[in-house]
Amino acid sequence: MPILPFDERLDQLLSAAARVFADKGYHATTMRDLSRASGLSLAGIYHYVAGKEELLYLIQHRCFEQVFEGAQAVVDSQPEAVARVRAFIRHHIAFFAAHMPEMKVLSHEADSLTGERDAEIRQLKRRYASLLADCIEALEGPDPRVAAYGLFGMMNWIYTWYRPDGRVSPEALADVFAHVFLHGAAEPRPRAAAANAGGPPDDQRRSG
Amino acid sequence: MPILPFDERLDQLLSAAARVFADKGYHATTMRDLSRASGLSLAGIYHYVAGKEELLYLIQHRCFEQVFEGAQAVVDSQPEAVARVRAFIRHHIAFFAAHMPEMKVLSHEADSLTGERDAEIRQLKRRYASLLADCIEALEGPDPRVAAYGLFGMMNWIYTWYRPDGRVSPEALADVFAHVFLHGAAEPRPRAAAANAGGPPDDQRRSG
DNA sequence: TGGGCATCCGAACGATCGTTCGGAACGTAA
DNA sequence: TTACGTTCCGAACGATCGTTCGGATGCCCA
Numbered sequence: 081m082p083i084l085p086f087d088e089r090l091d092q093l094l095s096a097a098a099r100v101f102a103d104k105g106y107h108a109t110t111m112r113d114l115s116r117a118s119g120l121s122l123a124g125i126y127h128y129v130a131g132k133e134e135l136l137y138l139i140q141h142r143c144f145e146q147v148f149e150g151a152q153a154v155v156d157s158q159p160e161a162v163a164r165v166r167a168f169i170r171h172h173i174a175f176f177a178a179h180m181p182e183m184k185v186l187s188h189e190a191d192s193l194t195g196e197r198d199a200e201i202r203q204l205k206r207r208y209a210s211l212l213a214d215c216i217e218a219l220e221g222p223d224p225r226v227a228a229y230g231l232f233g234m235m236n237w238i239y240t241w242y243r244p245d246g247r248v249s250p251e252a253l254a255d256v257f258a259h260v261f262l263h264g265a266a267e268p269r270p271r272a273a274a275a276n277a278g279g280p281p282d283d284q285r286r287s288g
Numbered sequence: 289m290p291i292l293p294f295d296e297r298l299d300q301l302l303s304a305a306a307r308v309f310a311d312k313g314y315h316a317t318t319m320r321d322l323s324r325a326s327g328l329s330l331a332g333i334y335h336y337v338a339g340k341e342e343l344l345y346l347i348q349h350r351c352f353e354q355v356f357e358g359a360q361a362v363v364d365s366q367p368e369a370v371a372r373v374r375a376f377i378r379h380h381i382a383f384f385a386a387h388m389p390e391m392k393v394l395s396h397e398a399d400s401l402t403g404e405r406d407a408e409i410r411q412l413k414r415r416y417a418s419l420l421a422d423c424i425e426a427l428e429g430p431d432p433r434v435a436a437y438g439l440f441g442m443m444n445w446i447y448t449w450y451r452p453d454g455r456v457s458p459e460a461l462a463d464v465f466a467h468v469f470l471h472g473a474a475e476p477r478p479r480a481a482a483a484n485a486g487g488p489p490d491d492q493r494r495s496g
Numbered sequence: 497t498g499g500g501c502a503t504c505c506g507a508a509c510g511a512t513c514g515t516t517c518g519g520a521a522c523g524t525a526a
Numbered sequence: 527t528t529a530c531g532t533t534c535c536g537a538a539c540g541a542t543c544g545t546t547c548g549g550a551t552g553c554c555c556a
Contacts, residue, residue: 086532105399107315111514123516124534132514162474188396190448191313221473222464226456229449230442230465231473237441240398248434256430257438264472265429265439266370294502319544331546332504340544 090128093118095181098139102181102239106136106192136189137197143182144204147175151211161218162262168212169261170254172235177242177250184239219262231261298336301326302350303389305343310389310447314344314400344397345405351390352412355383359419369426370470376420377469378462380443385450385458392447427470439469 084092096118100109111132115122129135154167176183193201213228221227234257244250259269292300304326308317319340323330337343362375384391401409417436424439425432442465452458467477 089533105315107313108400110512112512121535122514123536126515127532127534165473192316216473219474221475222467222477223456226461226464227468227473229445230468233442233445233448234438235441237437237445240441241437248431253434256434259430260435260438260472261468262472262474264468264470264475265373265424265435266427266470267429267472269430297503318542320542329505330544331506334545335502335504 086128093120093125093128094135094139094142097135098181098185101136101139101189102184106185106189133193133197136185137193137201139182140186140189140193140201141204143179143186144201144208146179147172147183148204148208148211150175151208155211155215161215164215165212165219165262166258168215169231169235169258170251173238173254173257174250176235176238177244177253180239180244183236187236187239231257234261294336301328301333301336302343302347306347306389306393309344309347309397310392314393314397341401341405344393345401345409347390348394348397348401348409349412351387351394352409352416354387355380355391356412356416356419358383359416363419363423369423372423373420373427373470374466376423377439377443377466378459381446381462381465382458384443384446385452385461388447388452391444395444395447439465442469 093114097114100113100117103109104113111122111125114125114132114135118125120128125135129138151168151171154171155164158164158167190201190205209228209232212231213224216227216231217224219227238253242248242253248256259267301322305322308321308325311317312321319330319333322333322340322343326333328336333343337346359376359379362379363372366372366375398409398413417440420439421432421436424435427435429435446461450456450461456464467475
């Protein structure tokens with residue numbers, strides 16, 4: 081037995097690969113990049129995975145199973161429609177912020193898999209989207225499919241601009257998104273709780 | 289002079305390249321793909337552009353100037369904050385639907401340029417985002433930056449799921465997004481106008 | 497008739513890609 | 527000690543990449 085057992089070394093490899101894929105994009109990263117980032121030799125990588133695409137598949141599959149399981153749990157714990165949607169948003173954003181590279185790869189490299197691996201991930205994606213769409217349908221608002229995809233866009237897009245260690249905490253971000261999606265940006269927020277962590281708790285209520 | 293003047297042949301090339309980039313992704317498409325799609329020979333492409341990256345740059349630059357100009361115009365034509373935001377959304381979605389390949393490339397390949405070309409496109413992007421953020425700030429709702437990026441995500445994400453020739457017209461899509469962003473998905477929409485195109489052109493005011 | 501420019505191409509170049517091959521180093525079991 | 531499976535690597539393979547080179551063709555003007 082070497083320093084690390086097989087499974088843990090594989091986890092390390094997948095984690096390093098997720099970071100590089102997120103940073104440079106799947107097609108633009110080379111196996112030599114992954115060799116450098118993982119500490120394995122170029123050939124050594126192939127002891128753990130069959131090839132580059134399997135690496136991407138494993139990252140996406142593991143990540144998806146995790147978000148889905150967590151989302152299912154928090155949604156089930158809420159009986160009421162608005163609370164279920166809010167819980168989904170909070171969980172999705174929290175998970176996203178805690179697994180930025182993997183979630184970015186999941187969002188940005190959705191078309192980079194092929195064949196059966198592609199089909200399997202697409203199916204997971206459909207199930208996850210349905211979970212949210214079903215919650216939204218109970219709101220009896222606009223077209224649930226359109227609204228759900230709109231909300232996914234709002235949330236998934238954060239990989240292009242949001243930094244979890246910046247001025248806006250993941251919790252504050254989720255609250256803003258939940259408020260905007262449920263009640264709209266033209267409505268004042270009920271409590272102070274803007275997006276800034278430190279500053280004065282600027283009150284949101286409109287003047288007139 | 290051949291059948292087509294230089295500029296028009298270049299337009300054709302850029303249009304073909306946008307379609308292929310949108311379909312396969314920038315890094316995954318080869319110059320030979322572009323040769324096939326444009327009807328030019330592999331070497332012939334280099335008579336019109338300096339290389340693959342310039343192709344991507346020209347697509348993004350031209351597209352961005354167009355959306356920005358149009359958005360500026362429709363925003364300026366509206367005096368009131370809510371109407372300005374709504375106008376921005378309608379224009380962005382309409383333009384997106386009418387220029388799907390280019391806008392997908394603009395959204396999805398935001399990190400594929402390098403050096404000066406990258407810097408220039410990023411600056412255009414900042415200006416465009418500020419235009420929307422300024423409109424949103426006047427709503428006096430949640431953090432304008434967060435809300436603006438959230439709205440951009442909602443709108444730009446459509447390249448992953450929306451087909452302009454499907455059951456939901458671009459106008460209906462824009463109306464749903466405008467309603468959700470401004471008033472929330474938990475609020476009922478004022479008129480029927482769910483997702484059908486032929487309805488009355490306007491449905492602004494809340495019910496109460 | 498001939499020079500010059502614009503348009504466009506077939507063929508090839510060097511670089512780099514994902515992957516593979518043959519084996520080294522090590523621990524364990526007999 | 528030998529035998530063997532696991533872990534891992536240096537070196538190389540064939541394929542393909544973006545790009546370039548040296549023209550070929552046709553049009554314009556003199």
